[in-house]
Amino acid sequence: MTLADLAGTSEIIICCGSGGVGKTTTAAVLAMQAARTGRRAVVVTIDPARRLADALGLDGIGNTPKAIAGDWPGELSAVMLDTKSTFDAIVTTYAGSPEQAERILANRFYRNISGALSGTQEYMAMEKLYELQADDAFDVVVVDTPPTRHALDFIDASRRLTNFLDHRLYRVLTAPTRGVMKAVNKAAQAFIRAVSKVVGSDVFDDAVAFFGAFEGMEQGFRQRAERVLELLSDPRTAFVLVASPRRDTVQEAHFFAAKLGENDIPVRALIVNRMHPRFTDRLPEAHRERAATLAGTELGALYANLADFALVAAREEQHLEGLADQVAPAPVVRVPFLPTDVHDLDGLDAIAAHLF
Amino acid sequence: MDAQQFFTASRVAIVAGKGGVGKTTVSAALARAAALSGLSTLIVEVEGKSGLASMFGKAPLAYDQMVLSEAAEGAAEVTARTLTPDDALLEYLHDHGMSRLSKRLMSTGALDVVATAVPGIKDILVLGKVKQIERAAAAGAAGSPDYVVLDAPAAGHAIRFLQSARGLVDAVKVGPINTQASEVLELLTDPARCQVLLVALPEETPVNELVETAFSLEDKVGVSLGPVVVNGLYPEMGGLEADPEAAAEAVGTTLRPGEADDLAAAAQFRRDRSALQRHQLDRLAEQLPLPQLRLPYLFNADLGPADIDTLAAALLEGIDALPRMVPAGARDGGSA
Numbered sequence: 001m002t003l004a005d006l007a008g009t010s011e012i013i014i015c016c017g018s019g020g021v022g023k024t025t026t027a028a029v030l031a032m033q034a035a036r037t038g039r040r041a042v043v044v045t046i047d048p049a050r051r052l053a054d055a056l057g058l059d060g061i062g063n064t065p066k067a068i069a070g071d072w073p074g075e076l077s078a079v080m081l082d083t084k085s086t087f088d089a090i091v092t093t094y095a096g097s098p099e100q101a102e103r104i105l106a107n108r109f110y111r112n113i114s115g116a117l118s119g120t121q122e123y124m125a126m127e128k129l130y131e132l133q134a135d136d137a138f139d140v141v142v143v144d145t146p147p148t149r150h151a152l153d154f155i156d157a158s159r160r161l162t163n164f165l166d167h168r169l170y171r172v173l174t175a176p177t178r179g180v181m182k183a184v185n186k187a188a189q190a191f192i193r194a195v196s197k198v199v200g201s202d203v204f205d206d207a208v209a210f211f212g213a214f215e216g217m218e219q220g221f222r223q224r225a226e227r228v229l230e231l232l233s234d235p236r237t238a239f240v241l242v243a244s245p246r247r248d249t250v251q252e253a254h255f256f257a258a259k260l261g262e263n264d265i266p267v268r269a270l271i272v273n274r275m276h277p278r279f280t281d282r283l284p285e286a287h288r289e290r291a292a293t294l295a296g297t298e299l300g301a302l303y304a305n306l307a308d309f310a311l312v313a314a315r316e317e318q319h320l321e322g323l324a325d326q327v328a329p330a331p332v333v334r335v336p337f338l339p340t341d342v343h344d345l346d347g348l349d350a351i352a353a354h355l356f
Numbered sequence: 357m358d359a360q361q362f363f364t365a366s367r368v369a370i371v372a373g374k375g376g377v378g379k380t381t382v383s384a385a386l387a388r389a390a391a392l393s394g395l396s397t398l399i400v401e402v403e404g405k406s407g408l409a410s411m412f413g414k415a416p417l418a419y420d421q422m423v424l425s426e427a428a429e430g431a432a433e434v435t436a437r438t439l440t441p442d443d444a445l446l447e448y449l450h451d452h453g454m455s456r457l458s459k460r461l462m463s464t465g466a467l468d469v470v471a472t473a474v475p476g477i478k479d480i481l482v483l484g485k486v487k488q489i490e491r492a493a494a495a496g497a498a499g500s501p502d503y504v505v506l507d508a509p510a511a512g513h514a515i516r517f518l519q520s521a522r523g524l525v526d527a528v529k530v531g532p533i534n535t536q537a538s539e540v541l542e543l544l545t546d547p548a549r550c551q552v553l554l555v556a557l558p559e560e561t562p563v564n565e566l567v568e569t570a571f572s573l574e575d576k577v578g579v580s581l582g583p584v585v586v587n588g589l590y591p592e593m594g595g596l597e598a599d600p601e602a603a604a605e606a607v608g609t610t611l612r613p614g615e616a617d618d619l620a621a622a623a624q625f626r627r628d629r630s631a632l633q634r635h636q637l638d639r640l641a642e643q644l645p646l647p648q649l650r651l652p653y654l655f656n657a658d659l660g661p662a663d664i665d666t667l668a669a670a671l672l673e674g675i676d677a678l679p680r681m682v683p684a685g686a687r688d689g690g691s692a
Contacts, residue, residue: 020376020562112527202529247659248407249376279622280615299603301595302619308655309622315657337629 003240003269003333004356007033010238010268012133012231013142016260017242018252022273022335025342026242027144028078029351035074039139042077042132044125065132070345077138079128086124087114094220103213109206110213121146126228133231238268241327245275245316250323257326267327271355272320273335276312284310357678359393363503366551368490368543369582370506372514372573373555374565378587378651381659382555383507384411384424385651385667386585387434389675391425392668395502396432398489399424400439402482403509408436413661425661435501441478444485452532476520477533483521483540490543490550515569518544518552518577547580555585556640558633567643583647583678585671586637590630591652596623649674 006013007030015027024045031043042065063085065077088105095101104110125143132141231237239260243253257267280287287307294300324332335354342351371383380401387397398421401408409416412424412434420437427433449455486506493500508514521544524537543550552573556566566584573579595603600616600623611619641648651670654663 018375020374108527244376246657248380251407277621277625279625280618294607294609297603297607298595298598299600299607299609301593302598302600302603302623305593305596305626306619306622309625312655312657319657 001268002331002356003030003271004033006030006238006240006268007140007356008037008039010236011140012129012234012237013140014129014145014232014237014239015143015242016145016239016256018249018256021242021244021249023242024144025348025351026240026271026273026355027142029348029355030240031076031078031140031142032070032072032345032348033352033356034140034142035070035072035076038073040075040077040137041140041142042079042138043142043144044079044081044128044132045144065137074139079132081121081125081128083121083124084114086127090127090221090224091217094217094224096216100213100217104210107206107210107213109210126232127224130224130228130231233263233265239265240269240271241267241330242271242273243323244273245319247319250319253323254326257323267330269330270324270327270332271335272332275316275334275336276309277336278309278313280306280310282310284308284314357675359389359672359675360395362675362678363390363393363395366547366549366580366582367493367502368486368504368506368550370508370518370550370552370579371555371585372508372518372552372569374562374569377555377557377562379555380408380507381411381664381667382553382585382587382651383505384408384664385671386553387436387503387505388425388664388668389671390503390505391427391432391434392430392672394430394432396427397434397503397505398501399434399436400486400489400504400506401436402439402441402507407659408507411659411661411664432502439482439485441482444481445478447485448481476516476524476527479517479520480524480533480537480540483517483544484536487540487543494549515572515576518573518579522577545578545580551580551582553582553585555587557588558586558636558640560636560639563636563640563643566640570644570646581646583649583674584640584644585649585651586640587651588653589633589637589650590626592630593626596627598623647678649678 001009013027013030015023015030017023027043027045031041034041062080063082065079068076068078070076091104091110092101095104122145125145129141129143132138241253241256241260243249253270260267284307287303287310291300291303291307294303320332333355335351338347338350342348369386371379371386373379373382383399383401387399390397399408409422409424414422414424421435422437423433424436425431425434486504489500489504493502493504509517521537521541524533525541528534528537554566554570554573556562570581570584574581600611600619604611604616637648637650649671651667654666656663
């Protein structure tokens with residue numbers, strides 16, 4: 001299946017890869033292509049650096065979809081994930097009563113974790129994805145993932161929160177409200193004392209109050225987490241691995257591909273951005289030799305320059321060897337370094353020309 | 357500026373920047389430059405990945421310290437250690453007489469729950485460990501490095517990482533975590549002990565992000581910013597305007613079929629990208645009044661020990677050309 005087929009048929013496209021490889025731009029181009037084929041596409045970015053806004057030449061896209069005007073038969077919208085408001089919204093959804101929601105939203109511990117819990121961003125991205133794919137206004141949701149090595153944590157992100165709520169320590173913490181204090185053994189009490197000693201008792205009290213306030217909401221969270229997981233392993237969802245040809249980023253791409261493999265999720269396409277153009281078929285050494293013979297002349301400089309680019313192109317192909325095999329039969333698409341930076345729709349067009 | 361003066365102005369350098377800008381490469385080159393100036397240098401790596409060791413031609417890092425480049429011919433040694441938050445937490449608990457607790461934390465998976473109960477605790481433990489190394493070095497403890505380079509996690513993450521101290525001082529009012537966070541904050545905000553070197557590529561989006569990060573770090577953390585390191589600049593090369601056919605005729609030679617086009621296209625590409633890079637350097641200088649240290653793009657794309665030496669030499673050259681002591685603030689400091 002080609003990349004164009006993916007953009008034309010997938011219902012969810014998830015772009016993953018390490019930071020700085022052009023994931024956000026790639027996600028925007030894929031969504032734009034879907035709009036070109038007449039589909040209604042929405043692209044979600046979770047990068048707080050507002051790169052997508054840059055790429056689309058747009059200011060002020062926010063947590064709700066905003067339409068982007070363009071000459072396509074379909075529709076294109078963009079969303080910038082706001083982790084905290086998304087978290088607030090699901091708390092409100094699953095709370096048994098407005099008062100329960102209120103109690104959680106006002107809790108200091110909640111306010112801390114809703115912004116900073118490791119994996120919260122990934123988890124909320126999945127929530128947003130879930131919300132948007134269920135929205136009849138869109139045919140395809142394209143998601144950009146966080147630029148960290150932990151980006152793939154989104155696979156376990158929803159599972160993690162439910163595990164967290166299920167954890168024995170949580171049960172211990174909430175035991176007083178469950179009326180099973182007797183079940184708390186001595187070891188657990190010692191544990192609580194030790195933890196309080198480290199973090200301070202007011203933080204600890206906040207945490208206990210938080211878990212208490214969550215009482216009864218785990219089930220809703222768990223069901224939602226299961227549905228998100230199903231969605232990720234559905235064949236209508238396509239994972240696209242984005243990389244650049246540098247040695248270190250290729251190593252990271254191997255890591256991402258392996259991690260997806262562990263979860264039985266195939267890589268459906270590999271996009272390698274920022275490839276240096278290949279100007280010559282001859283070996284760099286041949287040009288280098290010629291440059292040495294002609295040193296000091298204009299022609300010598302021209303050959304030295306050609307040798308530089310022949311060398312980097314050869315090295316980049318070397319670095320990519322193996323990665324294509326690892327993701328086979330996924331198509332591998334190379335996008336050259338463009339003469340200018342991408343920061344508007346024309347720039348996205350230029351990339352689209354290489355992708356489709 | 358004298359390199360010795362530069363590297364002794366603050367003992368800890370935190371190298372920060374967005375993913376893909378070459379933070380780890382810059383950390384390696386900076387450490388090597390300090391070592392070449394006679395200062396034994398420790399690189400602290402926090403993500404448990406990084407091709408750091410291979411840049412020095414060595415096998416991957418372990419938690420324990422390892423030597424990346426030996427002391428020789430006036431150069432001091434470069435060592436490195438990986439310091440992941442989990443390791444730091446275990447070490448912290450051990451040092452505070454809670455070894456048994458730490459074992460239970462590991463075996464039950466409660467570690468994440470504890471870390472979650474106090475956001476930023478993992479970051480503060482890593483920074484706390486760096487502070488401990490810095491204090492030992494300042495006190496002249498045996499085996500302490502002269503200079504410490506911290507390869508920070510990728511920003512926006514880096515902002516959160518460095519902000520954790522301030523957040524925790526506010527969130528946890530008493531106890532060992534409060535003490536730890538306060539001490540880390542003192543380190544971060546004291547220009548005589550610590551400075552942050554931001555790394556960027558000479559491209560539009562990375563420049564925008566660097567400027568944003570610089571101001572956030574100053575406002576929210578109060579760190580002192582050192583020079584900005586701009587990575588990946590195509591080395592200047594004259595003679596690329598010439599028409600290949602004419603240039604060949606001038607030296608009385610001929611070109612293979614099609615080669616004139618190859619030469620011209622490659623020359624055009626380099627000229628265009630170089631112009632773009634220069635434009636971005638100017639833009640960066642306009643928006644952020646910090647001196648710049650510039651590193652060349654390496655076409656062999658290999659990043660082995662020889663390349664790190666090339667980059668270290670470029671850093672030393674840049675430091676030598678720095679006009680005076682690095683200004684303490686990005687806004688009021690100037691590069692003139």
